[in-house]
Amino acid sequence: MNVLGFVLAIISSLLIPGIITITKAKMSGKKGPGVFQPLFDIARLIRKGNVYSTTTSVIFQIGPIIYFASVVVALLFVPFGQYKGLLSFDADFVFFAYLLGIGKFMMIISAMDTGSGFEGMGANREALYSMLVEPIFFILMGSLALLTHYSSFYDLFVHIHYDSYLTYLIAALGVYLLLQIAMVENSRLPIDDPKTHLELTMIHEVMVLDNSGFDMGLINLATGLKFALYGGLIANFIFPVEWSLYAQIVVFIMVNLLFAVAVGLMESFRARNKLAKNPKWILMLSSISLIVFLCVIEITQKLL
Amino acid sequence: MAFTLIILLELTLLYLAFTERVKRFIFILMVQGLLLFGIAYLHLKQVNTLEFTFIVTETILIKGLLVPIFLNRLRKKNNLERLAHSKLPSFVSILAISAAIAFGFLLSEKIHDNDLQSKFFSASIAAIITGIYFVIIHRNIFTHVIGYLIIQNGVFLLSLAVGNEFPLIVNTAILLDIFVGVLVLGIFVNRVGERFEEMHIDELAQLKD
């Protein structure tokens, strides 16, 4: 049964990028490519061989693989309704965050390994935004841990009881924050436009500029997996744990679908932030998570 | 439910720190007016009907509609700039207002009360500190008026905390304050706008030794 959650997450990871592209196309009045187009692109990339620049070292060759592996292992932690993830222990959300951090770190140093100042610039910005996003995630999960007195992902989500308006507010703010964290981590709008190739404004795209072939395919797959990761976490907020298994499967699929559509809508109707505004915007999210923390202290009547 | 609305009020204060456009400030004032209407409606249960309708109409009409419309008209008439330039960057403002919210919360914890009044107090102190911070940071007189109205919102929130016992006098005082605020300040913003073209507070700095 735990495997079922994992399998559903993998399936949704394959479909989410396609749904996002279709939503964006429909919103612009275009017909759009098919849902499976990103999959075909990934398949094409995986068949090709790699081209490695002569200035790079072994780090550039192992970076994407470690990144992909870290995302897959992180996916093993996400619970599915009343079933634990394939890996679950106390305080595993800390391990989860730093696992994703290892992946990101490998990407950053592999970008710097190419010796291009251009990629270094992108890596620099990516590092800054990840650093600013970290407190949000920890404060949010920490508040939930304080609320439910448990500390593993599975226990946290199973034991949240929606008994007052305040917990609904906390859940709503939590979903919003996870949504925005997903946008930041996946380098989507309003932080970074994946379509822009204006040199001074690229962040993630410029980091992976030198990767090609199999590595690039892995990186694209990892993007989809990260979407599924956050989609799974958001779905957990919304699952009522008492429902039957089939109902939970349906809820999971619906939430991921809605998540993809929401991402597509947000991207269609929003302009990308001015670069100087990005740290400010992420700091705003930290303040919102601080308010979640204060709400939780209010509910539990505990002062640290 | 009232407490949830109070938390939403604190979120609007954070948004005030984040945004730079003058139009958004007025929009936030309108949202705060609506939230205050909700809090007033939900909290004041023990007041008799006449005073209750007075308070509720006052909140939603004046705070929620008339004051923002009046400010918008002033803004268009004086052709204000779209962006409000402040002396400190927005980054610092967000940190400062988060600190103010945390401070209000800690202060209310120190009061050792379990009932709703200390929660009202924390949000109102946060709003008052935000309003005063706003007045200090910005240089335009129009934004000073907006900061003053945020202070008014904070004071009104606190008056709702005792609204059940002392209904009419307290709310009449609030109404008087709003009249002073908007009418007198509005008149002066017009006069000052006529005399000094840019309405910068730096122009009004000549009374020194």
Add this chain to the structure above:
Amino acid sequence: MLVAYLLLAVVTSGAVYCFRNRTATLLSISLFLVGQTVLTVYAFCHLNERDCTYFTFDSLGVILSSVLTILSFATFYHSYLYLGRQSDNKRNKSIYYAALIMLSASLNGAYFAEHLGTLWSFIEATTLCVAVLIYHDRTNHALEATWKYVFICSIGLAVALVAILCISIASSKEGVSDLNLSTIIAHAQGMDTIWIKITFILAMAGFSAKMGLFPLYAVCVDAHTVAPAPISAFISTTLMNVGFLGIYRMYCIVAQTDALPWANKVLMIAGIFSMSLAAVQLLKVKHFKRMFAFSSMEHMGIVVLALSAGGIGYYAAIFHIVLHSFAKAGLFYQIGQVCSVYHSYVIKETGNYMKLNPLGSIVVILTFISVTAIPPSGLFISEFMMFKSLFAGRHYFVAIVALFLLTIILYVIGKRLMHLLYYKGEGVATLEPVKLNNYETFSQFVLLGLIFYLGANPPVFLTDLITGATAILK
């Protein structure tokens, strides 16, 4: 009675504003002044009685109201002379008189207020009236001062309103159902100390905008500089008294609880800071009215120090307020005359006043002696009592710092006023003695006489009133 008085004020000010000829103005103003005197005498006869549910004729109110009555006679007279020297804009003059009448009425309402909400509303009304009066000159300077005054006073009064709300939260826990001062004072002992402390500090911060104390003193100073001279006299005395009244009422509430030592410390810090800031700024001031505004700030610091010291300091505080009102008013009226001679308030452009206006110079010397508390001035008695209470309470350091600051202030004011009187430079040696109305200085002699008399031999009813006002603190 008070409702009748307020109605009279509204009617007379409306009459002054609508009918702009001389007889109507004279009639309305005299009617108002008569009504005010009647109110004060009535209040004195019906001491400590409730009136119209929201007002009480308590001792402090009667004291301050009689000061207001005496000063309003003088202010209206001097305003008439001052406006007579200016251009003949009837609309501005009528607005001036109407606002002055409303200001006196609101001040009286605030002095006698029993309900905290009433007190606050009347003080808010005084802000509006004062703004109209400060703006009388319609210059850019006046606009700047008016804008700052209205804005910061409104913020200060919003903070004071938060203080009132905190005290009502604290009192609603005790089951008190109305906001009258006597009820709150009666129930004050059981109230939560934290709320009382928050109330007091917010009230201090809020009312300091009116009183000219440490946090928000800048607006007071600017307002007194820019306003016309009779108005400066009026607001530098009676308006600061109403700020003192607000702080005093809160202090009476705090005095019943355990927070009293803490409140005394806060008052002492505010007092010392006010005095030191006044002394520092006085060293570089170049404008007469600004100098006297800082001197008022320093005197308010002394009052607050006396209040914080306790014992005989309570008597000293109220006595000092009364005497300071008379002294400062006399000084400002005389400065109005000085301006009519030199057409400027800047100190450098004045001098040789002894030759130009001997009678006025005598007034300047005598008021200098009064304001800087040199004996036989009454202010010497009150400051002496204040230092006595400070030493008795073992606040040696504070007392020595205060004495040092007073010395500096005495030096600066003395130096500037001697410059006014005796300086024989090129610019002023050629001015001719101006023919001034002899009766103009009469009011100042009356005020000076009052100061010396009250200092030397205060009448029994005054001492009884002051002791009655401070009885609640024992």
